[in-house]
Amino acid sequence: MWTLDKVRRAVEDELTDDSSVKEDLMCLQLELEAGDIDDDEYLIREKAIMQRLREVREWREQLGMSIGGGPVRVARDNDETR
Secondary structure (H helix, E strand, O other): OOOHHHHHHHHHHHHHOOHHHHHHHHHHHHHHHHOOOOHHHHHHHHHHHHHHHHHHHHHHHHOOOOOOOOOOOOOOOOOOOO
């Protein structure tokens, strides 16, 4: 039987686990390298993935967990540095 504490821990684990976000980013990079998507599609999808990563880090911060890795930055459309 689930106790309230177990439910809370399960929710916190889900909100603070960035492994699926990092996996999505890796898959996206592989798609770009394979030529399955172009740079424009990459940038659009990368922006959404990085937003998800920021949200995970915000939850980690709110819950007093370490956030490591520094700030998450998203390349702007007009950025030439990649």
